[in-house]
Amino acid sequence: MNEPDTTRILSRDSLAGTEDDSPAADDRDRPEEKPATTRTGRRQPWCPVTVEPVMFLSMFSLILQGPLSTQYLFDRMSQEVGFNRSRTSECGGNGSLPPDPLQKEVEALAAHWNLYINLTGFAVGMLMVPLLGSWSDFAGRRVILIIPSVGMALQAAVYLLVMYLELPVVYFLIGRIFSGLSGDFSAVLAGCFSYVADISDTRTLTFRVAILEACLGVSGMLASIIGGQWKQAQGYIKPYWLVLATNLASALYVYLFLRETVPSDPTAKFPAFRHYKTVWRLLSTGGTTAGEEGRHFHRIKLWLYLLCFFVVLTVHSGSVSLFVLYELSSPLCWGSTLIGFGSAALHVGYLSSLLGLKLMQRCLADSWVALIGLLSNIAGLVVVSISHNTQLMFTGYGLNFLFMTTSPVIRSKLSKLVDASQQGALFAAVACVESLCFLVGTSLYNALYPATLHFMKGFPFLFGALLQLIPAGIIGVLECLDPRTDH
Template sequence: MMVRVFLIEPVVGVYAFSMFMLYPLIQQYVYRRLWQQLTGAPYPTQMNYTHCSDSSTNVSSIHQEIQKEASLFLFYSELCFLFPSLLSSLLLVSYSDHRGRKVALVPPLVGELLFALCYATVSHLSLSLGYLLGASFLAGVMGGPTALLGGSFAYIADLCEDEGVEGVRMAALEMLLGVLSGLASLCTGFYIQTAGFTWPFITAAVLHLINLVYTAWVLQETVERPSHTDSSSSPSSSPTPFGAGSARFLQREALIGRFQGVYLLFTASPRRRKTVLGLILAAFAFYTVSKLGGMSIFILYELNAPLCWSEVLVGYGSALSTLIYLGSFAGVSLLSRCLRDGYIVLLGLLSVAAGLLMAAFAKSTLLMFLVRLPLLLSIMPAPVLRSMMSKIVLRSEQGAVFACVAFVEMLSIGVGITVFSSTYASTVSWFPGFSFLLASAIALIPAVLIGVVMCLRLDKDEEASRLTADDDEEETESCGQSLQLPH
């Protein structure tokens, strides 16, 4: 008898490890290539504080120029990824309601595999950095991390009947994402020193390939696909001379229906639920812009004077960030027993604002390491906000709501990274920490939005109405099945 595997955690864990092997690699690889192009000299592997900040030479101006060029290149790369991924992530996660969750899981893994292979090829052959922009576009077309995570959270929502368990398991998924990403970043620093850049890129590609095999052939589906026998038994599916064309037409209609599911989630819902969803989605968007946008420039900030971190120190800093995910998971697990979801979100937003404010004035290695302490609870808002939205929609709408979340998250990540990359490039010469101050201020906006939801108790009212609607839906389905029983 074949064992049925419903563990989505290995997919997210291996994906996080391989992806965050790539993320610090990309920034450091681009930084070193631009160093070679702008200076005509090899990148110094052993950099100390005096060399980095020596004002008697041109090193300081070179650093500022490289910082600007690197942040702009990452800005262009993010744009190439953002626009195709917005549509593809929305389509894939929403379509998974109809064709199964693997629709949202497999394409992003294929895209990341090709992305890693492209970086390995460019690194090994020293090709133009322009090819990397094409790799970003291809990864975006395949859905990217938001499609995979959206499909993963919808997968968990399918499995969990208990809403309390659902929230904790989503937080556990966030924790797994962070812990393995930190371990990957730590390994990357030593890997670069011993093997250069090509082999780490190849290693990430191999991990994506293993993950793809597990997802495609081992992981079981949670959504039952409509069988051909069911469709053939209906009167409308009788053979016609246009069978192939009719099949394509039905597939196209089903595809359009997935977009209609997202559309109806807002247009056909009661006004009160639309208000709650809108407020929580807006809070999620501003939170993502603040946190990920601000933290996206951590590595560039750490490579710049006066910190001038080596790749090993960058790895240590990224590994220390795993404490953020562990602390946030522990916070959700403990606080969910005694606090409403809204209060947990507010504590997490306070953590984001405090940590980024401290980063703006971090001028020493010790202080930059300590920035991770006030950020310990900064991941809590993400799983809790997802859980809040999942609780107020019907079970048949889980894919649609997580498609919306994936779309908003991808848009917010793109906006955050592009805005803060360009802001950092403009302000690095006079105040490198300005971007962190801006991100800290933006974190106050979602706090206000969640405060409105809590004061009006909109989330609790909508959660109760959703449970009633689910019960009615189940009764309707059971009645429909009983009517189909033979006499």
Template structure:
């Protein structure tokens, strides 16, 4: 029984963690947005009857402006607070183990969820308390820490097997979209039937389950009988007798993340790693920009989506993206190289954004979800290729740097796309999506450049 259990532990690893975290994220995001709008309305208009129904106050300019300002502060707080821990925690996980870094975001998210629940239940609490909830979520890096620890865990588990690593990371990546599908549907149902407090309760419940799963089920992967995680060669002399003291300074781990990314490597591996991290940044920038203006765009004429129809579209889109990684990708891997699939995935995403920019009715918008179904493949391949370049003792540090770069995307995407959308609204509302397609064209060019570089040689594990 124990042997069967250990085998199962190697098959089912970080996927439920990512699923639970992303489900909770997609439950809480529309919930806190709606709560902020309602709270602002109550503080400004002092009329619970009007504020209880969004249809009654959606045209109030003061409510919309103030709520938009607080939402911007919420996202800015979440983004800025999460960057320092994202840089540090990956290198720390290379030494301390992946599970602790994986559990920390859920522990503080439970506290954040409790504060959001208090804000919605207690009328006298100011809406600005939500900013403290954002800071609590960001203190351990939020979703970027989940990603860096999870993908580092898989890199450890699949060390020496490139194809297995790519498939495992694709399955893990698909949990983002599967969690998105469940989160959108469950969150909408809970808010409609039971109110915002039920949504925040489900958010807390997801994180409780995630912590229990990490503590009771996950084990840090054993890399091999004679393999151990050693300090970097550059740091050996520097550490010496001061090794214990230096570990007390958390900034050391930030330094290791930067060293991992910028250290000299054989051939063109360092340049390749930089290009892959740049691709990760652009992919995430486009994804955040997409979500920041999509609802506004689809509700605008001539599409005129309702909130319910927008939820259905998002669920279908997430479901198809998950199918692209779970169903389509493993089949295509049998007959095509992973880099070829990554480039086809980027092309698919370009086509979907061009179609979205030109969409004028409901069926064209839903066709966007079908055309973009393979879009998630490129990022799974990028993560796999990045982990193949660095050593076993550098996985967390590399993913940590990439995750901290992703964390900056919230502010940058809001500046670019939320600033551009109102300017193009009178002429061509779809222009931001054309810009997104151009960004994805840059990713395609970078992937082609990377594919023409010499292949990264597999690392040898030497035994004594």
């Protein structure tokens, strides 16, 4: 059963001295959920399942189409340069035959097109996500869940046209622009996490965020298995019809079943420059829960946690964007089935991270849970960087079994730093950082991969493991400096 959001609001407002501290005031707000709205306009959900299906469906479509589009680009580039992907030369049983000299050219072309497509979508999305996230404080959460679902459906429709008509791959850019203008998947994340922040209290927030991220893992695992098998059996086009249908189903679910937590303000206009100002005001002040003496320290903590979040998500998004290319070519030479199982193994880490988070929270503060997650990710990336056979690659995936305990802890700590009335602006800022993570991660890794093929194919993964030492140091220092822990 969800905790009443009035508990969270009153507890935070009492810190700022803005609410009545009398027992009568506590009795009015504690025992029942009859009031549909609170002082900040939040409304209690009528069902314990709220935005989880939206997260599940959106992530399912994203993971289903990711490997498909990368493999499609690889095949199209192979056709253009005359590369034979029969794999008889590069993946023979004894491995004595050298790989086709055109293989590296195809890999570089596919990586560069991945870079161009992702740059287009994420650059547009980065401008739209903070607007949509902050606007949701006035227009409601449902609107920023419907708009990106429709935008991603339009992207899938454009991709289907390219595949049916065999149009030049440059038309993929049009689909990414449609998705970027709607806020893309980052807007879905901002809406879902803001919604959960509306209906959770400080005790349950971290675990509810982890549940949302577990939904990412379950949907990603299913999409990876289905996508690999389906592509091998029937090609690219039919799985993409499921991508289109899934995004439309997500928008329909929000429209029909999801109750709003923020009453709509009819005077709220979009786009409006004030939404950018709201986000910047939050970042410049550090949140309203801190008094004047602690405001500076809160602002520093807010920026440091955002930096940690940026590094963690940049490494994750960049690594994921390369896994398929890394697995397609020698020495691994995986086909669609193994690629699907590999992606599924990666996403099992979301579920194992949820279980690990729940168990470790019983004896460890959240910061130490996040550090353990970073160590898990570092170990996994190091093993992946030196993988030369299937067994070693799956070992790297296995070592990543706690890698998703870090991001929910950081999201929760950021949410607890600011007032309940600022959650929309906060997650707009987080969504902006997340868009930047995807932009920088995919750009950096897709540029780094072809540049380092000649001396170490797995260097980008090793580079990501080294970068993870930055958030590990920051989180550890902040936990040691702050005597008040979450445990």
